[in-house]
Amino acid sequence: MKGRIRKHALQTGLIAALLPLAAGSANQDAAPSTGTILRTATDLPPALPAANATTSLDIARFEAIAETLVANGRIPGMAMAIVKDGRILSARGYGVTDVRAPQPVDAHTVFRLASLSKSFAGTMTGILVNDGVLRWDSHLTDFVPSFRLSMPDAAQQVTVADILSHRVGLPHNAFDRDLEGNAGYHDLTLRMANAPMACAPGQCYGYQNVAFSLIGDVVFATTGRFYSEEVARRIFKPLGMHDASYGLEGIEASARWARPHVRGRGGWVSLMPKPNYYRVAPAAGVNASISDMAQWLLAHTGHRPDVLPAPLLATLHAPLISTPSEIRGASWRRDRLTSAGYALGWRAYDYAGHQVVFHGGAVQGYRGAMALLPEQDLGVVILWNSESGLPSGLLPTILDSALGLQGGQWLDDDTLDASEGLLYAERNGVPIGTSASAAKASPP
Incomplete structure (x- = not known):
């Protein structure tokens, strides 16, 4: 009971601090908030003017909200970037990389992206399609002849677009529990031959990590280079993503990186990243x-046509399959989303009548979310190094501000929403394949 009272007090205090900031962010001319934040109204930096004078974005206020989220250890650390009209309006870090050996999170602190990695897989494939060496309707078995599914002739029907839009036909999160149990990627792809199927390929949506990563085999067969090497060569390097890498070795070799954190009895506990989901690099390796x-946001808002031409972006962002479960979950989804679908490594939403391209991700003490608002030429990404759901409401708060929408109070919603691209295959909050007692004894 005392624990619940303390949690309620923490949430109440956070809501009190954040709601005035969120309300002020809806209007550029709103009076500065005098709420309890790390920086006072007098020393907040002025908001950077956007190239489009019609914007209502108050960048300084969003940065102040981020400062509040990391204040007093609510979360260990986070980073946020906002781009608009081809300009970076904000790209900063907040809080610390590790509660045990605190160093400030800065613009070059590396985070694990989890399922945000899927957007790189779709884009890498699109570049090869644009090169003319691959087609969206190319069949997987043309590149991986040994691939099998349990339904007769189903394996031969799976296309490149099916893989990237989660239309392989397998049940949701197939083999994630085995991946969490340290099974190897290659062994799991072989097990698909005997796995039950939810539908024929192309006919239904079933979110995948292992099956999605078959696109890495296609890239290798097409280019003769390992998937991670090709992404580095065709995406990271030309876009100037100099801190980006793949895998556990990549993050550990970074000059500065944020450790994952889970909740412990005394507060946040930092861990070493687990390798499991790094084994499915296209799904979760970046x-x-x-x-x-x-830079990724600038490219996907159309400002790097030398790397990602506009017709390719339109294809990558267009929904291919409906995902109605995305409309449930966090309060902003219930109130703002009227339809949802999956594209090619991205999600596509109708957000109060406006197109939003989105992806979220989570794995072992890391969370993240990113969104594009094409009509406003706006991109937002938020990364944080804890299992907290608190920062989740900042992204829809920024979208609402850009669109002039009123009434949303998303910063008091700290529920962790499984529809935001969580990697864990969870049942009642416990990863599948993990007993309740084991879950209590050790962090996920």
Whole structure:
């Protein structure tokens, strides 16, 4: 009971601090908040003017909200980037990399991206399609002849677009529990031959990590280079994503990186990253800084046509399959989303009548979310190094501000929403394949 009272007091205090800031962010001319934040109204930096004078974004206020989120250890650290009209309006770090050996998070601190990595897989494939060496309707078995599914002739039907839009036909999160149990990627792809199927390929949506990563085999067969090497060559390097890498070795080799954190009895506990989901690199292998992600947003808002031409972006962002479960979950989803679908490594939403391209991710003490608002030429990405859901409401708060929407109070919603691209295959909050007692004894 005391624990619940303390949690309620923490949430109440946070809501009190954040709601005035969120309300002020809806209007550029709103009076500065005098709420309890790390910086006072008098020493807040002025908001950077956007190239489009019609914007209502108050960058300084969003940065102040981020400062509040890391205040008093609510979360260990986070980073946020906002780009608009081809300009980086903000790309900063907040809080610390590790509660045990605190160093400030800065623009070059590397975070694990989890399922935000899927957008790189779709884009890498699109570049090869644009090169003319691959087609969206190319069949997987043309590149991986040994691939099998349990339904007769189903394996031969799976296309490149099916893989990237989660339409392989397998049940949701197939083999994630085995991946969490240290099974190897290659062994799991072989097990698909005997796995039950939810539908024929192309006919239904079932979110995947292992099956999604088959696209890495296609890239290798097409280019003769390992998937991670090709992404570095065709995406990281030309976009100037100098901190970005793949895998556990990549993040550990970073000059500065944020450790994952889980909740312990005395507060936040930092861990070493687990290798499990790094084994499915296309689904969850990327590490990047907020400086890197600002460049990623600029490219996907159309400002790097030398790397990602506009017709390719339109294809990558267009929904291919409906995902109605995305409309449930966090309060901003219930109130703002009227339809949801999956594209090619991205999600596509109708957000109060406006197109939003989105992806979220989470794995072992890391969380992240990113969104594009094409009509406003706006991109936002938020990364944080804890299992907290508190920062989740900042992204829809920024979208609401850009669109002039009123009434949303998303910063008091700290529920962790499984529809935001969580990697864990969870059942009642416990990863599948993990007993309740084991879950209590050790962090996820």
